[in-house]
Each structure stands twice: as structure tokens, then as C-alpha cells.
Amino acid sequence: MITPGPAGASLMDPGKPLILVTGATGYIGGRLVPRLLAAGHRVRCLARNPERLAGRPWPGVEKVQGDVSDPEALAAALRGVAQAYYLVHAMGEDRPDFRGRDLRQATTFAEACARAGVRRIIYLGGLGDPTRHRSDHLASRQEVGAALGSSGVPVLEFRAAVIVGSGSASFEMLRHLTERLPFMITPRWVKTRCQPIGVRDVLAYLTEALEHPDLSGIYEVGGGDVLDYRDMMLAYAQARGLRRVILPMRVPFPILSAIWVELVTPLPMALAKPLVEGMTTEVVVRDPRALEAFRVRPMVYREALELALRRLDEDAVETTWASSLAGEPEGRALGAYEGMLLERHALHVRARPGTIFQAFCALGGESGWPAGNWLWQLRGTLDRALGGKGMRRGRRHPRELRVGDPVDFWRVEALEPDRLLRLRSEMKLDGHAWLQFTVRPEGTGSRLEQTAFFEPHGLLGLLYWYAVLPFHWFVFPGLIRALKRRAEASVTESRRGR
Template structure:
């Protein structure tokens, strides 16, 4: 099997081939375009290469591969000079994650040795092994050692909190600071940390290819050493917020994790290892990276300003959520922007244009296919709070264009035979969207339905959780009804039907 290119190759075929594992992840998704811009030949490996569709990465190859599967790795590593290992199981809330991470690293190391790979480049975690209290940070360092177990040289960068729009640890601190004027926090807020800007991390990873002879462990960090309390207060200052943080003893770490899971969009399976890691001091003890590489770390305030600028411009490249597997995505309610989400998928035995026409006919006199009475009650509540309610209906019973009202929604985006996104104009403590996407799948289509909600403060959180019982009925029922309607439309259009 030969890996297929996602676009015409623009790179010199004589240049060494670079493999990036975890190309759908937070760091991998940002690294690939930078490697391409530097003129490198890049192959991206993902368990589901379809998730790379739509990326503006001309010249990159996409190949299906799994770090636990030697056969797929043999294909992905064919002809590869150097390989980035950017895969880990931090988001998998399983008791055997440490063994799984170690096993995957050993399989990958053996495959690299067999394929003749010259070097593995790995991004791990900071922390003094002698004082390690975090199982996840210990696992990251074990993975680095396992990657070098078969004799292939390894260049391992170890970093602490990565400050960048979409980074899980940064988003957790950001949302805690945004939403809580007064925080009674566990004592881990006093733990020292050396945060590093995501641009600096990408700078180290990209420049690594200019030093093919360099291997070993390099600790990387930003210019400042802070505790997490000062990081949150620094964020508050940058946003013009006044915040009071009161550290105290919390008897069970899981209580902190549950609270963060409630207040922020980061799901519990990510929150638990993040908080566990925050109990361990993570600072650079060996500054050799500054001697070998040209990267000059930025101050925390500078990295913070760049992250906020990206958020304000809606120019976030990747998020922590991009690294989740398809199965995990189905289970997670949340996204980096502070949005909760509910996603549903269905295979529909109808072509995309029929499915598209079906969901474009929602609302107005056509009504809503599941719990229409609940939609009407919600409209009445909206009117009671001086909102528009459901009275606007829609301009045309079947046709839509951007800007059209659909009851208390407005069409925000419309792509023929592919996508419809509705923005809520209800009175509520937050912003809400409802999006439908359809794409070809086999002899039919794959329909995806997404409900987004960005809460504003505690009232927004209360609203979202109070609506969840109704969501269990409304949203699954809606996508089932859309599937039935689209398939019925196909049956009715057949000759003799």
C-alpha cells in the first residue's frame, strides 16, 4: 500500500521524508503547516485520515496508521528519515493508560528501528523524576525512554504548561479565571511552573530538523517561573478582571477535578491528569536547549497576549479537542472556546442534496420534528423575557439564504448540499448554535448534527445543565426524524413509488 497524497506534491522529492504522528492533535496540527512552509516533505499519520480532510496542507501525504499496529506502522514509516511522536493517552480515563502508553511507544520504537528511521523527535513533560507525584507526567518520561529502547536516537523536548489558544491546560485556567470572581482553590495553585508559549514549542520542534545529529533530553520553558495563582491573576489583569484567589486544603483531588469539569469546558478525563500534574513542580533545571537551539523563549505576558489575540480574531488553528478519537468525540460535551456541545451522527440512505434539503426545511410552519411542543414552550419563555420567540417563522418554507430568520434562529452559514449553521437569537445567558453537516458515505450520506452553547457565567452553566434532560429527547429525536424524512423523499421520488 502506498500512502496517498492529500494534494499535489510541492516539495522536492529528493528531500528526506518526515513522518508526523498525531497530526490531528493540538501540536501536530500546528506543526505540519510549519514544516511544509520550511520546505520539508511531510507525511501525516492518523487512525482516521478523513479527519485531515479540508486542511490547507498542499504537498502533505496522509496515511492511515495506529501506533499499536506494527503492520500499519510499516507502511507509514516506509522511506521516512525522521519521525515525530506526538501521541499519548492523556485523554483516556482508563486505569491502564500508563501501560498502554508504554506499550505503544515500544511498538513504535521497534517499527522505527526496522524501517531504518534515523531519529525520533518527541514532546514530553517536565518534572524532576525524583520528586514526581503525577502518574501522567511520569508516564510521559517513561515513553521517552521506551522510544529509545531499540537504539534509534531520540530527541526529547520536555515542556510544562503550553500557553496557547486551544491548549487544554491554558483553557482550563482561562475559564476558571473568566467565570469565577472569587476562587477558593486547592493548594496546587501555589505550585511553581515554567509555562511556555506554543510558538516557542513549535519553534523547537521545527528547528530540530536542522540539527539531525542532536539527540537526548532538552528541557524547554518560557522566560518566567510562576505559580498557577500568578498565572491566573496575570490572565485576569490582561482581561481587565478583578479576581480573588484563596488557596485552601482540599481533602480529595477528585473534588477539584469535578468542580473544574463543571465550571470549564474541559471534560473530566482531561481535567484529572491536568490537576494531578499541577501538584508537581515543573521548571527547567537544565538550560542546554538555549545553547543548542535559536529559540528565545517569550515572557508569559507575551505568550498570553498572543493567545488572546488568536481568540479575539477567531483564528485558533487547533484545540485540545482535535486530538480526541471519534469515539471520544461522541462522549465529550465541550470545546476549547468555552462551548458545550452535543453531537449526533447517522448514516442516511439518501444522497447529500436530499439530506441537505431536508434539514433546510426545519422550522416555521414546518415545525421541528422532535418535541415541537417543547420548542414552542421555549419560544413562549423567550417572549416572556422580551425576546422574539417563535413568531418570526421563516421567509420561505424550503429555501434558505444567509441572514434568513428561522423562528428564534438566524442562518449564519450555508454551503450548498453540505452545511447549515443557525445562530440563536433567544434571550439567554450565552450564545447558542445548531449546525447540520452532510457528506457522501458509501451509497448514501453521513449526517452530523451539532448543538453548541457558550455559557456566560454561572447562570449560563445553570441554563445548560437544566436543559440537558430535554436534550436527551429533542436532539436524538431530531436526527432520527431527519433520516426518516430524507429516506422517505428518496423512496417517493422513485418511478412507480
Template sequence: MDEHKPRVLLTGATGFVGGRLLPNLVSNGFQVRCLVRSASGFAGSLPPEIKAEPVEGDLLKPGTWEASLDGMDVAFYLVHSMGGRNFSEIKSFAERDQKAATHFLKAAEAAGLSRIIYLGGLGELGDSLSEHLASRQEVGRILQSGKVRTTILRAANIIGAGGAPFEMLRYMVERVPVMICPRWVDTPCQPIAISNVVDYLAGCLQQEDTAGLSFDIGGPDIISYRELMLIYARVRGLRRLVVTVPVLTPRLSAYWINLMTPVPAGVIMPLVEGLRNTVVCRENRIRDLVPARLVSMEEAVCTALAETEKGPGRLPSTQSCFRRL
């Protein structure tokens, strides 16, 4: 641990992105404090080599977590409520996200935090954004509206084992030989491997020139969701057919995906509604400030499969996966 480096508060440390960012920060010598719901449970889940200080609290409950900012220099804001466990909880997620962000900014200013780094979503507000993507944009606006210099990274679908976009993709392609999809299956997108997201998050922490700015982040491939599904099928050596129909609405699609996958229903709906929006990087300035080897979607899918421990698509190694290409 390097005492000369900024001290970091990591929110969302138990999540898909935060759980992967934590080992990166620790291995690079950062002193990390993690804001979690259960400090004892979190501490018990950490491998011995990951040294981090757990602090218990809930951003939606003022008075339970503000002390976690004491002595910290930089915070990663990676909390995101999505839509809950079922369809009935969907409508309240945007309100929860904005309330949590407002609480956090106020406390960060009071604590004298120097920087916030936030991971949001791609998409333009003028493009009839889904509620999910519009909420991500609004959270970013809230965090950048105060005195703390906030860096915003905006990503499309993040592909990695355990992430909702990948798990939806995995179960659908594995289980359905002929996939009936709405027209949005041909919407352009620029997905990004989880390893590249971690590269950029950690890189922004170490690159002071990123403070207070917003960046689009994406992988090297601009493809459609149809192409992404066929990439998965090709990596797995599966023959799959994707058929589009004009009458399948996002809500009907979400109900169907809910039947076919273990992804929580309340998470599926916001993701599916967002698929109708084009999510492609408008600029690539981040590549100059934080150089990283961009991972192709074939490699991202293969790596995610190699990391998967249970369920369809299990593979013993990345190397065995690439033999199928």
C-alpha cells in the first residue's frame, strides 16, 4: 500500500464492476475503503490477498454512511439500482438512483472529497432515451453539478461473466436455436469488455487530466445486437438463427427473456428498453489519456465463458474456446 497515493472510497464493491475493480486498485497500491450493506459479510468474502476496509451503510439512508468519506480523497460511484427483482419495482429505480446521487454529492462536498469517478451509460438525451439510460445520464449530471470534480465514463453493454447483459446473451443463445426478436436487434451498439472498463476506471484515477471531464468508452467493434448473438454462437460452435418481427414490443420481449433466463425480471426490462437506442461512442479521447489494449467481442465472450463456473456455456479455458473460432 502506497501512502502517497490518493485514498479511495469504492461504492458498489460487491457489484459486477466494483468487484473487479477492487483487486486492481489493491494490487496497484491504493488504500481502499468499501461502502457495503454488510461489512462482516463482505470482509468474509474477500480472499486473503485483497486488503480493503469495509464500512457499512446505505446511500438511501442518510446518517448511516457519511462517515465512510472521512479521510478519503477520491470516490468511485458505481452504485446503480436498475429495476429491482421484479417488474413491479421498475418505476421507482430512477427516483432511487437520483436520490442516492444527490445524497452522495452533498456528503462528498462536506467531506472535502477531491474527485468522484462515475460509470454511466451511453446514449443521447435527444434520442428518446429509455428510462434506464436517461436515469444514468441524470445521475451523471447530478454528480457533476457540485464542487467536486467528477469524471464520467459512459459505456454501452459491458460484457463479462456475471454481468446482466452477458448472462441474458448467454442463456438466450444457448437455449434457443431460433431466436424471435424485435426490430431493435439490428440497432448499432459498441459493447465493451469488462476488463477494458476496469482499465479505464483505474486509469482515470491515475490520470489527473481526466478530472471533471466526461468520456465515451467502448470496445473496438461497432456491431448490432444480432451480430453480438451470432458472435456468441460462433465462439461456442452453435448454429443459431435470428428472426425479426415488427410486432414484438420491449415489454413482450422482456417477459419472454424472463422465462428463458435467470436474470431478475426488474433488471431485464430496463436493459431491453435501452436496446432500441443507438449506443455508439461519439468520441474516443479516453484512448489517448488512458491507453489500453481494446478487447474484441470474440475475446470478451470467450473470456466470460472461461470464467463461468456454472450453467450453460461452461468452458475450461480461454484457449479451448478460441479453438472453436
């Protein structure tokens, strides 16, 4: 089903051809859509869960629920589409069949595009000499490009290496390693040559592509200089005013490096492993035709780095690597209370609903949880030990939330300004869990309700709930009292500032 976007001001030109963006909930897709809108293009997005796009300020964008492996959903999504962006991949999904699944999805998408009469597919793949790949994920990215062209629809394929931008997986890996380790004994892959490119330049290439509708083929894109990963980390340290020592050494198995990255950085093993494997392969531009065909003049690494750091310092990160990772099966929503185990707390708060809403929307991330934070951290550590996400993902923004945002091991499922926030757990559980906050006017203040919902799966789910109840009795009453204190303190500070 195609859902029209929200009403509001839009620069879209109704006379322009319709563009489909897949992967709009992801890191690149989530940044591309507003740039296409600013350029006046008509945009439709395909997403497994369109609700994750509900908080995006994208007036006029159509949303279609579906998956690139579903021919019926693709037929609806591609109806009337002139060009389609293919921005989905399996990196971050730790499954042994990812390479075959990527190929099947790309082939299905290509066949659907051919049937729908799509004039061109635009795809973002990976750099690297295909004869020297040591990484299944890099090889898969280029195989997908070939599969997209298997049905005869022209394909414009951009190939890029490390994308430097606030929130990108590769940038966050290098950032956390450099920030947290003053002395590093590293694998020799840190001496592998790479041509990093700023995310703004990648988006500029993808956007300008629509101005060249007859252009197809492979275009390699890279930044203004070629570095190795050690140079990149040292440049980061210099930009942050840090002193770092990096000593490369021989590490026989890349998986050991991936385990270390998983322990030190926020990235899960499912992302760390392909990133580390990719770093053993040289990824530099060998064919500079992109500089001749497009107006983009890529910035050097230091400039891209400074822009990324500025975004972080200003809390202006648009999307992050965690935005695109699936957690619980899509479409799972909070059901009826029957069969649910509940724990509810309510308090009267001497503050307006908007002030309280801001307080519970600032939970998690680097600020932590105001009651029993060490227990939250312990639960996150246990989740990581069980193969879950733990607390590593943090937040996109320290105060603002939108549907689909990760918040530690939660995901924002529902958000109604000044009224409701519902978080869905993405921990490893024998059941499904939610944490919901609601606020409404009450007398001279507001009534704040906090409810934990748990839908157990079988006996193990019930045993889990009753095993953690003693911790709940400490954490949840403390949490709602802390929110009350924060909201009322905010009111007091506001009055003093008048």
C-alpha cells in the first residue's frame, strides 16, 4: 500500500519523474531523501516498516511497505517510477548466507524494475580490485552491482571506500578506537591504503546522478587523498588534540581484530567483522572518470573529518549506522494487554506535559539512565554476551527522538509529541518487551505514567520475568521519581532565569 507523505511545504516539482529510494531508513538513504526533495524531485520510499520514517521532515514523500525480496511489494513500489536507488545490503546481519541473499534480492529487484519499465537503477557499491578481494562483503557489493544489471535495466554504479561522516560505521569504529586507546598495537591492516570519501561528496554524486539520465556503468569515487588507516586514526587524534601511539604487528586471524573492535567500540560483531575484513584489501580509485562526468570535487580527508566532528559537537547527526539495523521482526507492535505482564507506576508532576516529555525523551545514550544505571549497564553487558546489541548503540541525538531511532538496546516504536514515548526492546529475550511513558495534564501539573510490558514466550519467558522482578522494584520506581525531579527542576530553573 502506498501512503502519501505528510502535508507541508515542499519543493517537489509535480512535473518531474518519480524516484524510488530503497534503504531510506539507513545511513545513506536517510540523508539522500531530503537532498532529493531540496532539488525538487518527487520521491517514494520503500521500507519494511514505514513507521520508522514517521518522524522525518519529508513533506510529500510517498511511503510503501515492503521488502526488496518481495515481488508484489516491488510491483506497487515501482509503479510509475522512472529511476530507482538501490541502497540496501546485508552488512550488519550476521548470517552465513548473506552473500547469496544479497544476490537473490538484487536479482529480484532488477527483474521487478524491468517489468515496471524503470529506466535506470542507481547503486552505491564498494571499491576494490575484484581479483584481490579478501573480503566476502566487498566481493558481494560488486556482485550485487552485476546482478542489478542482469535484467537489462541500465545501472549507474558508484563504488566508494570508507565513508567519513558523523554516525557512519567505519568512521565510528576509527573514532572510538582512537578516543579510547592511547597506545595501540594493531594488525598490519592499518597500513593498507584507502581512499576515504566524505559523506557529503557521496550524497552529491548520488543526487547529481539524476541530472545525467543516460549515464550508466561503473564510476569509482574517492576523496582528495590516499591514506592508510593508521594515518586516518592519527589525523583524528590530531584533530581532537590527542596523543596516540600506533604500532602495527602481524595478527594471523582477522577475526581476532574483529573481536577487539567489538569489545572496544560500539559496533557489534556483525558489523565489525566485515569492516575489518574489508580493511585487509586496498581500496583506492583506479579509474578517475567520475571526475570528468560529474561536477563533484571531493574534499580531502581532514576536511571531511572536521565536518563530521562538527556535526557530533553540535548534536546534528542526521543518521547513524544503527539506524538501519533491524532488531525485532518488522511490524511487531504492542498488542492487547491480555497475556501481557505489566508493571505500571504513576506520579503527579508539577510541570507541563511538554517539559516532562523532554525529560523522558532524553533517557539513555551517553547520559545514561538516572536510576540504577549500573544495572542497565550490567543488563547490556549480559545481552552482548548472549549475542545481542547491549548498550553499544547509544542515541542519534542526546535530546531529540524520532520513530525508528535506537536508544541503547531499545528502539523507538511510537512517539507523540508532549504525550507518549514507547520503546521496544531489542535484547535477547524469551518474549517481547516494551517500556512506555505517557503524560497528560492533571490539575496545575501533569500525570506521568510509566509502564513496562512483557509478553513472555513459554515457560522460559515467565521464569525470566520473575527472575528480574526484584531489580524492577528498584529500577522502575527510581526511574519515574528521577523523571519527576528532572522535570520539576527544569521548571524551577526556567523561573529563575526570567
